[in-house]
Amino acid sequence: MKSFGGKVSLMAVLISGLAGAHSALAEEIKIGVVLPLSGALSGYGQPSQKGLDLIQSITPTLKNGDTIKLIVVDDKSDKVEAANAMQRLVSSDKVDAVIGEVTSSNTLAMVKIADDTKTPLVSSTATNDRVTRNHPYVSRVCFSDSFQGVVGANLASRDLKAKTAAIVFDSSNDYSVGLAKAFRTQFLKNGGTIPIEVQAPSGSKDFKAQLSSVKAKNVDMIYMPIYYTEGALIAVQAKQLGLNKPVVGGDGLAADPVFFEVGKDAVNGYMTTDYYSPNAKEQTPAGEAFIKAWEEKYKTPTHTWGAMAADAYNVIVNAMNQCNNPRDRVCVNEKIRATKDFQGVTGTLTLKDGDAVRSAVINEVKDGQLAFKTVVNP
Structure with missing residues (x-):
């Protein structure tokens, strides 16, 4: 028994040593x-x-x-x-x-x-x-924006049947500029026209002057590659002005609860290009x-x-x-x-x-949250 016990002890030492060696290697x-x-x-x-x-x-x-x-x-x-x-x-x-x-x-x-x-x-x-x-x-x-902007433009032309569009973007923001450029190029290629583009600088709170100019052009839809804070404010102010046109945004538009909390029912119907939907x-x-x-x-x-x-x-x-x-x-x-x-x-x-x-996912705001609409393959 003593000898057997010794073997067990030795085995325990060997196992312990191997475990220690593995730990040291990690x-x-x-x-x-x-x-x-x-x-x-x-x-x-x-x-x-x-x-x-x-x-x-x-x-x-x-x-x-x-x-x-x-x-x-x-x-x-x-x-x-x-x-x-x-x-x-x-x-x-x-x-x-x-x-x-x-x-x-x-x-x-x-x-x-x-x-x-x-x-x-x-x-x-x-x-x-x-x-x-x-x-x-x-x-x-x-x-990339090249792909996302094209998806947004095709959504406007083919699904919304838009012939004219306004672009609301921030020229100081690389993301916004890139998406606006890609949308512009593809929408024009699709045969559409863009009679007006207005600025929505990050940090601004009053967009009524820009939105009034957009309303005067009576465009078929609005493309809005901006972030959620300004996007929600624009939605509310557009509704106040009676500017009720379909809006398509990028992945950053509805990415935070602030968009829904501030925008409330004004953002219902807004569509976004996105990477993913947990609701798919x-x-x-x-x-x-x-x-x-x-x-x-x-x-x-x-x-x-x-x-x-x-x-x-x-x-x-x-x-x-x-x-x-x-x-x-x-x-x-x-x-x-x-x-x-x-x-x-x-x-x-x-x-x-x-x-x-x-692939890109198209989401649409319904009842204060993003709902899956469709998938667009590259």
């Missing part, structure tokens, strides 16, 4: 995150962080056992702060990849740092065409699991921007799992940009030159 993978958690764009940043928190709890490690740590920095909705955050994450925190930002202007402030330091940067929702153009270390899981009948297995987990954790409907952030995380993790050394940023970047037919939360993802090739 590393901590650091992924930086830059989000607007405060300031004017926090309505995009906060649900994105919720999505990242949730997906990390679902997938906390790589397949080799390495743990994943998220280092989150609030850029306060400011592009200078976004650039500073990116530099700090790379230089001081020594991150292996970065998720961010969610808006085009702030992401554009970060892209050069990503390229210069060879740090993979993946944005969940920055759509401006320049985000990935000539930036080999920058990718995104969303579509067809979901990937990952999407179904994420929706269930979100509703259980947060007790609210799944947020599009949270789901998109989760897929930015998923794409990075999937790439790291394909590299012998998941901290080899060159390998990770190559695998990110080679993503093909990946079953993500928001659908099947394929990346080409850093851009996601994916």
Whole structure:
């Protein structure tokens, strides 16, 4: 018995030693995150962080056992702060990849740092065409403005049968300018005319003069590639002026509860081009699991921007799992940009030159919330 007991003790020591060796081999993978958690764009940043928190709890490690740590920095909705955050994450925190930002202007402030330091940067929702153009270390899981603007123009021409359109946009915002350009080009190509374009600068509150000018042109529809705060105010003021025309916006228009709280019934009927809808009948297995987990954790409907952030995380993790050394940023970047037919939360993802090739979703506001309307394939 003594000898048998000795063998058991030795076996226990060996098992303990092997477990300790495995623990010693496991590393901590650091992924930086830059989000607007405060300031004017926090309505995009906060649900994105919720999505990242949730997906990390679902997938906390790589397949080799390495743990994943998220280092989150609030850029306060400011592009200078976004650039500073990116530099700090790379230089001081020594991150292996970065998720961010969610808006085009702030992401554009970060892209050069990503390229210069060879740090993979993946944005969940920055759509401006320049985000990935000539930036080999920058990718995104969303579509570009070129595609989204074309979808909006075709929706106006083919579904709404519009022959004339007004564009309400912000010339100081990269996202707004990019979408306006893409819509304009395609709508004119479709045979339509655009007799008026007016400015809706971020931070402004009174748009009645611009809307009165739009009303005077009696256009068939209005294209509005702006953010949710100004969008809600415009909806209310347009209704007050008796300007009742179909409105199509981009992915940023109805992305925060503020749009519905301020806009109330004035925003009913508004349509948006988007990446994803948790209300769509067809979901990937990952999407179904994420929706269930979100509703259980947060007790609210799944947020599009949270789901998109989760897929930015998923794409990075999937790439790291394909590299012998998941901290080899060159390998990770190559695998990110080679993503093909990946079953993500928001659908099947394929990346080409850093851009996601994916379908667009058309949502429509009904009874104070976004309702799924249809899917448009690329």
